[in-house]
Amino acid sequence: GAVVSQHPSWVICKSGTSVKIECRSLDFQATTMFWYRQFPKQSLMLMATSNEGSKATYEQGVEKDKFLINHASLTLSTLTVTSAHPEDSSFYICSADSGIVGELFFGEGSRLTVL
C-alpha cells in the first residue's frame, strides 16, 4: 500500500535552534499534505495544510513564522520549527492526501524534544 515517510523519527535540540522535519510520499504524488501536532496524552491537532507550489494554510493560533512549511515537490513537504523552545516539544505527524476520496496516509511521526 501507499507509504508516507517522516524523517527524523526523533530529534533532540537545544533551545533557540531550528529543526526541519521531512514528510515524503513514497509511491504516490500528494498535492496536499497536512501537519499535526500531538502533545503528551492529548489528541492530534491540525497545524497547517501544505499545498504544493503555494503557501501553506495555517490553523488559527499557529504561528506561521515559527512553523515554516515548504511543499516544493509533489512528494515532499517540510516543516521547520524555527528558534525552538521547550514548549515546542511535541510529536509532529504528517499525512498525505492521495487524491482518492477518503484515502489519507500518515507518516510515522517525529518526536521533537527541545532542551
Add this chain to the structure above:
Amino acid sequence: AQKVTQAQTEISVVEKEDVTLDCVYETRDTTYYLFWYKQPPSGELVFLIRRNSFDEQNEISGRYSWNFQKSTSSFNFTITASQVVDSAVYFCALSERGRGAQKLVFGQGTRLTINP
C-alpha cells in the same frame, strides 16, 4: 464546525473481555468519512477502518467490529475477546472537506488498557 467526541478517556479491562469504544460526531456535511486509528506507545497511527457516510452497514474484521448509526451520529468500535496487544490509544476521526482535499478532525482519544 465539525467535532468528534470520545467521552471515554480511559478504559481498563481484563483480557478476554469485550470492550466498546464510543465515538459521537457532529457535521453539517452530507458527505463525510469516519475513521478509527490505533496509536501504540511507539506513536505511529495505525489505520483500522474508513467508513463513508452513505454506507451504514456494520463491519467486522476478526475481533474488531464497528457500528455506524447516522441517526445517532455515532461510530462505535468493539473489540471482542480483548488481548494485551490491543492496549493503545484509539482515535476516532472525521474527514473535513476543504479546498478539494481532506483534513481530519480527531476525537480526544480513548486509552485502552488490557490487563492480563
